[in-house]
Amino acid sequence: MEPLIEARSLGKVFPMGGGPVHALRDISVQIAAGEYLTIRGPSGCGKSTLLHILGCVDTPSSGTLRFDGRDVSALPDHARSDLRLRSIGFVFQRFFLLPMLTAAENVDVPQAEAGVSRADRKRRTAELLDYVGLGHRAGHRPSQLSGGEAQRVAIARALANRPRLLLADEPTGELDRANGEHIAELLDRVQADGTTVVVVTHDAALAERAARRLVMRDGLIEREEHAR
Amino acid sequence: MRALIFAVRSLVRQPGRTALGIIGIAAVGALLFDMLLLSRGLVVSFRDLLDSVGFDVRVTATDSPLPGGIRLTDATGAAAQIARLPGVAEAVPMRTATGEVWQTGRPVIGLTLTGMDPGARRPWTLITGADLGPSLAPPELVVNQSLMDEVGGAIGSEVTLRTGCDSSRAALAPRTFRIVGIAQFPFDDEAQHTAVMTRTALREACGDDKDEADMLMVASSGGAGAAVAAIRAARPDLVPVTNEQIVARMQTQGFTYFRQISAVLSTITLLFGFLLITVLLTVSVNQRLAEIAALRALGFSRGRAAADVLLQGAMLVGAGGILALPLGFALSLWLDQILKAMPGIPASMHFFVFEPRALVLHAALLVTTALLASAYPMWLVARLPIATTLRNEVVG
Numbered sequence: 154m155e156p157l158i159e160a161r162s163l164g165k166v167f168p169m170g171g172g173p174v175h176a177l178r179d180i181s182v183q184i185a186a187g188e189y190l191t192i193r194g195p196s197g198c199g200k201s202t203l204l205h206i207l208g209c210v211d212t213p214s215s216g217t218l219r220f221d222g223r224d225v226s227a228l229p230d231h232a233r234s235d236l237r238l239r240s241i242g243f244v245f246q247r248f249f250l251l252p253m254l255t256a257a258e259n260v261d262v263p264q265a266e267a268g269v270s271r272a273d274r275k276r277r278t279a280e281l282l283d284y285v286g287l288g289h290r291a292g293h294r295p296s297q298l299s300g301g302e303a304q305r306v307a308i309a310r311a312l313a314n315r316p317r318l319l320l321a322d323e324p325t326g327e328l329d330r331a332n333g334e335h336i337a338e339l340l341d342r343v344q345a346d347g348t349t350v351v352v353v354t355h356d357a358a359l360a361e362r363a364a365r366r367l368v369m370r371d372g373l374i375e376r377e378e379h380a381r
Numbered sequence: 382m383r384a385l386i387f388a389v390r391s392l393v394r395q396p397g398r399t400a401l402g403i404i405g406i407a408a409v410g411a412l413l414f415d416m417l418l419l420s421r422g423l424v425v426s427f428r429d430l431l432d433s434v435g436f437d438v439r440v441t442a443t444d445s446p447l448p449g450g451i452r453l454t455d456a457t458g459a460a461a462q463i464a465r466l467p468g469v470a471e472a473v474p475m476r477t478a479t480g481e482v483w484q485t486g487r488p489v490i491g492l493t494l495t496g497m498d499p500g501a502r503r504p505w506t507l508i509t510g511a512d513l514g515p516s517l518a519p520p521e522l523v524v525n526q527s528l529m530d531e532v533g534g535a536i537g538s539e540v541t542l543r544t545g546c547d548s549s550r551a552a553l554a555p556r557t558f559r560i561v562g563i564a565q566f567p568f569d570d571e572a573q574h575t576a577v578m579t580r581t582a583l584r585e586a587c588g589d590d591k592d593e594a595d596m597l598m599v600a601s602s603g604g605a606g607a608a609v610a611a612i613r614a615a616r617p618d619l620v621p622v623t624n625e626q627i628v629a630r631m632q633t634q635g636f637t638y639f640r641q642i643s644a645v646l647s648t649i650t651l652l653f654g655f656l657l658i659t660v661l662l663t664v665s666v667n668q669r670l671a672e673i674a675a676l677r678a679l680g681f682s683r684g685r686a687a688a689d690v691l692l693q694g695a696m697l698v699g700a701g702g703i704l705a706l707p708l709g710f711a712l713s714l715w716l717d718q719i720l721k722a723m724p725g726i727p728a729s730m731h732f733f734v735f736e737p738r739a740l741v742l743h744a745a746l747l748v749t750t751a752l753l754a755s756a757y758p759m760w761l762v763a764r765l766p767i768a769t770t771l772r773n774e775v776v777g
Contacts, residue, residue, distance in 0.1 A: 201772060210678045211768035231682050238680020247774065249675030253394040263679050265383070310679070322771075 155222055156183040157317060157349050158207060164215035165202050165372075176202040177213070178372040184351065186317065189344040191352045191360040194369035200353045201322055203369070207351060208241050208320045209233040221317065238267050242311030242348075244321035248303045250295040256282060256306045257291040263313045281309035285339060301332030308339055312348070319343055321352045325359055337362055384685070388692035395665070399697070402661045406701025406747075407708055409654040413647055414709030414743050415716065415733060420643035422734040423636045424628060430567055430730055431624040434504040438599035438608050440472070440621045452476070456580075456594035459616065460498070463599060466611040470602040473500040474594035476580055478587065479545040482532060483555050490531050492574035494544060496583025502600055505577060510536040510562030513579055520582035522558040528574040529563050536560055542576075546587035556586050568727045639732070651750055654698075658754035662694050666758045673762055674770035687759040694755035695748075702747045710735075 165177040176199045184190055184207075192200045205211040206218060209225055210233075218226040225236060237243070250259045257278050264274040282288045285305035287298075295303050304324060311319055321340065325333035337359050344350040354360050366378040392399045431437075440463065442453045453459055456474035463472040475497045482490040497503065499513060505523065513521050519539060524532070532540055543555040558578065566575045578586070580594070597619075601608035605623035612621040622630075632640075666673070673686055713733035720732045 202768070205768035205771070208678065210771070231684075234677070234680055234682040237678060241680075243675070243678045245675055245678075245771065247671070249672055251390075251672065251676075253390040262387075262676075266680060266685065314680075 156219075157186040157188075157221055158182075158184040159219040160207065160216065161218075162216035163203070163206060163213045163218065165199070165206065165211070166214045175372050177206070180216070180372075180374060182367065182374065184318075184349060186349055187344070187347055188365060189341075189350045189352075189363040190365045190367065191354060191363040192367045192369060193354055193357070193360045194375070196355075198369040199372040200369050204320055204322055204351065204353045208243060208318075209236055210243075238263060239314055240317050242314075242316035242319040244304070244307050244311050244319065244324045246323035246326040248295070248300075248307045248327075250303055250306055250310070252295050255292050255294055256287060256298065256302075256309075259295070259306055260309045260313050263310060267314050269314075277313065278309075281312055282306075284312075285309045299332070300328050301335055304328060304332070304336050305339060308336070308343070312343065316348065318349045318351065321350070321354075323354055323356075324352060325354065325356050333359065384688060384692055388689055388696060391665075391669075391689065392693055392696060398661065398665075402657070402697050403701045403704065405657050406654060406698055407704035409650055409657065410702045410705025410743070410747060411709035411712055413650045413654070413746060414705055414739070415713045416643045416647040416650060417739040417742055418709075418713050418733040418735060419716075420640050420647070421736065421739070422732045423639055423730070424632050425734040425736060426729075426731045427631060427636075428624065428628045430727060431627060433567055433729075434598070435502040436471075436473075436504065436598040436600050437605040437624050438601055438612070438621050439624075439627070440597040440599055440612060440616075440619050441595070442619065444620050444622075450595070452593040452595055453597065453619065455592055456597065457498075457592050459619065460594075460597050462615065463597060463612055466608070466615055468601055468603040468607040468611050470600045471500055471502055472597050472599045473498050473502070474580055474597055476583055476594045478583060480576065481543045481545070482528075482574075483541040483543060484532070490528070490574060492528055492576055494583065495575070495577040496580040497577060497598075498580045502598075504598065505564040505566045507562050507564045510560075512562055512564075513577065514561070515579065515581075519557045519559050520578055520585070521561045522576045522578050523562040523564045524560055524577075525566055525569055525573070525575040526563055527569070527572060528576060529560070531574060532560075534560060536562065542586070544583070544586040546583075546589065553586070553588055558582075567729055570724065570726050571721075571728050572724075647746075651746060654747070654750050655754045658694055658697060658751060659757055661697065662690055662755060662758035663761065665693070666690060666761050670765065670770050671774035674765055674767045674774070677765065677767045678771065683763045686765075687763045690759045690762050691752075691755045694751045694758075698747050698751035702744065705743075706740075 160180060160182045163177050163180040167174045167176055180203060192203060194200050206213050213226055217224055220236065225233065260278045260281055261274050264277060279288065282291050285308055287302060287305055290298060290302060298306065325336050328336060333356065340350055340352060341362060352359065360366055364380045368375045368378065442451045460472040460474045463469055475495060478494040480492045480494040482492065513523055534540065537559065539557050539559050541555045542558050544553055569575050599608060605625065609621045609623055612619065677686060717731055717733045
């Protein structure tokens with residue numbers, strides 16, 4: 154079966170004042186459709202950079218990236234935007250919900266951007282808020298939600314356009330243990346329902362939930378672990 | 382969610398800043414609107430004033446269209462000859478002089494005198510009483526309200542008037558005139574004293590037997606241009622000019638200061654508007670960098686994110702620009718009153734005159750300013766490095 158994501162010899166160099174910084178060095182990884190992969194490692198090891206390149210928000214300095222068989226490493230900006238909109242969902246550590254919109258409106262935004270009809274958006278938004286257990290909070294603004302609830306809305310938003318790949322960067326980083334556990338369970342469910350999930354985390358407990366785990370150090374994949 | 386609603390919500394999110402921005406743009410827009418009204422106000426007002434007199438061509442002996450220069454000789458004959466020309470409906474000689482009203486035990490009242498032959502058209506509007514008649518025993522006067530108030534008499538009362546016809550001549554003996562009516566004279570300022578009598582009466586008051594006039598007031602019947610051409614052909618020794626030509630001359634000479642002042646102040650006003658909008662939008666964008674980067678990560682294109690900034694700029698300017706109109710109107714009325722208080726300005730002239738083109742220009746300038754002012758914050762958004770911004774936000 155062809156992998157959903159195939160990265161070959163990815164490198165990323167940031168030009169800095171004190172000389173270039175090699176954030177990624179010769180990273181090759183394949184991720185199958187429906188897989189659950191976590192990436193962990195110490196701060197500055199390049200895991201977020203790898204996630205950004207896999208999610209097409211950044212481009213590699215070297216190497217190639219294929220998404221669903223298509224080379225996306227050198228796509229123009231508008232094509233990468235369209236790919237992210239329709240095929241990739243992002244969950245951020247700090248949620249980044251739009252504070253002037255309600256939970257339902259936040260979930261509505263990417264669908265409207267993708268041109269989904271109003272009726273379909275309404276149906277999908279209600280379905281997603283129920284899915285994350287926040288159907289009763291649809292009309293609340295982010296400031297009226299707890300951190301755990303806000304992150305669940307952010308996951309609903311990331312799933313709005315039925316992406317094939319969900320990327321989460323430290324999704325439990327701002328949450329207490331109980332809320333982190335809820336988010337971890339939700340990500341399990343998303344993966345179980347068929348979406349490929351890639352999570353970058355410091356949280357060992359969260360990382361352990363994935364069937365496949367990459368451990369990074371100094372821009373390299375130090376080792377790969379598999380659940381028993 | 383439509384882009385417009387999205388932009389509105391983004392603005393409403395900071396109500397204080399948005400309100401201050403709109404008020405600032407309204408103030409800038411009001412000043413801009415006033416400068417646009419001022420740029421052509423005097424020209425439009427002066428043209429309206431000339432047209433309101435009922436004559437559209439003036440014929441003089443020299444190229445000065447204003448009374449007080451070299452006079453036309455044989456004015457009656459010249460008027461009759463011009464009145465017979467094709468395209469001319471009427472030609473009326475007009476002579477001007479100064480005068481003083483003498484009243485026992487009271488200060489002398491200075492006034493402007495006009496002598497005009499009776500005709501179908503007259504450049505004054507009778508308010509009360511009768512218009513000039515041929516009576517010379519005593520000769521009749523129509524005065525403006527200001528003079529009537531100063532004299533303190535009533536219609537039918539007699540006044541003693543000394544005329545000043547030529548500065549080179551000795552003072553003339555005062556004569557008695559009877560006030561038969563009160564009229565409004567279009568070129569009067571608020572405090573001016575004006576009276577009109579027949580040209581025959583003025584000649585007698587001046588004590589001369591010359592048939593002279595400062596100008597012939599001509600009403601065309603087929604357009605001022607055709608009348609001027611006919612007069613030039615018949616009387617090459619005279620100088621006929623249309624109202625439009627007088628206005629054009631004033632536009633390039635007398636009123637040019639106002640146009641220059643208006644241009645300078647409009648430019649400065651627009652610059653302030655540009656800076657205000659740029660600062661507002663740039664501050665707003667800088668506060669939302671991480672949020673914009675997140676939206677970009679979720680699939681918003683560069684164009685869509687930049688268009689959001691442009692829409693916000695357009696809405697700020699739109700709301701401020703609409704508020705600027707009533708504010709500008711009110712301000713123009715106030716400024717007009719101040720400027721009209723200058724001596725020698727006809728009461729019916731205005732410095733700030735509304736024209737539809739001013740409204741169109743106002744809107745066009747504000748739209749252009751909004752576009753230019755949005756360019757930098759739009760560029761910031763379009764060039765925003767998504768990954769770096771998200772990383773900096775987490776590190777920060």
